[in-house]
Amino acid sequence: MRMNRKVAAILAGLTVGAMGQVYAASADSFSDVPKDHWSYEALDYLAKEGVIEGMGDNTFQGGRTMTRYEMASIVAKAMQKGGTSFGDKAVLDKLSAEYSGELDTLKKRVDAHDKDIKELKEKADRFQLHGLARVQMGDDNGLKHDARAWGTEKNGDYNNRFYMDLEGSMKINNHATARFTIEKNARYRDKEYVMKDAVAADDSGKLHKINAPVTGELRDMPDMDTNHSGLVSNIWVELQLGKKHDWYTNIGRKWNGIGMQNLLLGGQVDGIQTYHPIEHGHGWWLSAQYWKSSSDCSTYTPIFEKNAAGEYEYKETKVQALRSPVNATLDFWGPLGKYVNANVGYTHIVGNKYDKNGGGNGYWYDTKGFVNADISVKPLKDVTLTGSYVHAFTKQDENFGHGDRDWAFKAEYKGTDLNRVGSYGLYAKYVNLGAFADLGHDDEWSTREPTFTNGVRGWYFGFKCVPAHNVEWETLWAPHLSEQITWNNPVKRHILRTWLDFHF
Structure with missing residues (x-):
């Protein structure tokens, strides 16, 4: 032109x-x-x-x-x-x-707008929210059995539910961020929440031990599920320490896992963990942790005694606290080659005292520590094989078989990408879990909680895919599991479960 x-x-x-x-x-x-x-x-x-x-x-x-x-x-x-x-x-x-005057005025306006936009962006970056909402249903005959070796409470947290996991982050400065999570279970099948120990009086005023139903009116109350009640469940601070800011450190209460399959630990903990890439370590990292699992629990046992008439009368309820130990962990992981990765660690129990009220402290009263090891191999482009092992230094295996060890094997084909609609993955996993080689779990497969079993053995099979952007569908099938609901009473269990995760 x-x-x-x-x-x-x-x-x-x-x-x-x-x-x-x-x-x-x-x-x-x-x-x-x-x-x-x-x-x-x-x-x-x-x-x-x-x-x-x-x-x-x-x-x-x-x-x-x-x-x-x-x-x-x-x-x-x-x-x-x-x-x-x-x-x-x-x-x-x-x-x-x-139009010089107007141009000058427009420039000032543009500069002011640019400043406002920058300030708003900085404020928005300081506080962010993300998480997922889940719709889940299924069948799990393990929930029909007595769920605890030491009581009669039944649970169904991980079967039929609506669930939300909301995580927030608040930027403090370039090397510090405060984080929190809010989790909520909304259960929708009353029959999975059947009994709790209780004491009631009959028409004559005598007290008797009864089984009271946990109704829909109570099942979503905060005291029924303290970790998934809709309140703040975890809060911690992430720091980047050191001259190079490469000591990545968490302080507070958060979900934590140890090992490639979280076999030793996969749950909520209190403490401090730091992660650091080893200089000239060819891709290897180390982690030092001082922590305690928050999976303490307690038992409530009503005591009945015969009176002069030879009838049983309620006397008191014995409370026993089962405490998780305080631990120190040193863990290392990294590549052994282009297609092989490994992890090895040791956890020492540094605090393992009985509760002052006379209660126990979980399974670990004579346990000294644990070793954990994992290896992951990619023999083919889309295939990953992972083996994990945990050994507890305890004498309890003498009375309960191989309760001093856990091991698991998992085979995976492909995998999902939330940004790639149509991506999918298949997996098969075999577990053989002892009673005393586990420091705390809340895994949604229910291999430990909410059934509180003492040993799990069997196969899990799963399929997952991405039907829409940021949506993942997964289905799990465990046809033949063997679990010890009491110390010497194994039961057969099967699980069929499917869920949709909506990530935001």
Whole structure:
């Protein structure tokens, strides 16, 4: 386009132009500018160059009188195109001088808007939320059995439920972030929440031990599920320490796992953990942790004694606290080659005292520590094989078989990517878990909680896929599991469970 044509385009724009909010791709975007109008060609050129805009409703409204600020905005955009390369420089210089006051005012407004946008972005970056909402259903005959070796409470937290996991982060500075999680289970099948020990009086006033139903009125109360009650369940601070800020440290209460399959630990803990890449370690990392699992529990046993008439009367309820030990862990992981990764660690129990009320402290009263080891191999592009092992230094295996060890094997084919619709994965996992090689779990497969079993053995099979962006569907089937619901009473269990996760 020749110079005089550009000058004509600018003058035409200044003569009939009006300002709006949305850039027009061309004059065709203006419903009120016919193609046979004398200004169509000039407006088309200016619209494509981004010099003029419409009114935001697909109109140009060329008959409306422009303000001086609208005129100045057109001049400013023309000048940004580069003086002599767009229009006649002399014309632009004259227009610039004419509207210098308005241009200065517009510049101040733009600078102020840029500052506001930057401040808003910084504030938005300081606080962020993300998480998932889950819809889950299934069948699990293990929930029909007595769920604890030391009581009669039954649970169904991980079977039929609506669940939400909300995580928030609050940026403190470039090397510190505070985080929290809120988790909520909303259960929808009453029959999975059947009994709790209770004491009631009959018509004569005598007290008796009874089994009371846990109704829908109570099942979602905070005291029925303290970790998934809709209250803040975890809160911790993430720090980047050291001169290079490469000691990644967590302090507080959070979910934590040890090992590739979280075989030793996979649950909520209190304490401090630091992770650091080993210098010249060829991709290896180390972790040092001082922590205690929050999976303490307690038993409530009503005591009945015979009276003078030979009848049993309620006397008291014995409370026994089962405490998790305090631990120190040193863990290492990294590659052994292009297709092999390994993990090895040792956990020492440093605090393992009985409760002052006479209760026990879980399974670990004579346990000294644990070793854990994992190895992961990729024999084929889409296949990953992982083996994990845990050994507890305890004498309890003498009375309960191989209760001093856990091991698991998992085979995976492909995997899901929430940003890639249609991606999918298959897996098969075999577990053989002892009673005393586990420091705390809340895994949703129910291999430990909520059934509180003393040993699990069997296969799990699963399929997962991404049917829509940020949506994952997974189905799990465990046809033949062997579990010890009491110390010497193994039962057969099967699980069929499916769920949809909506990530946000």
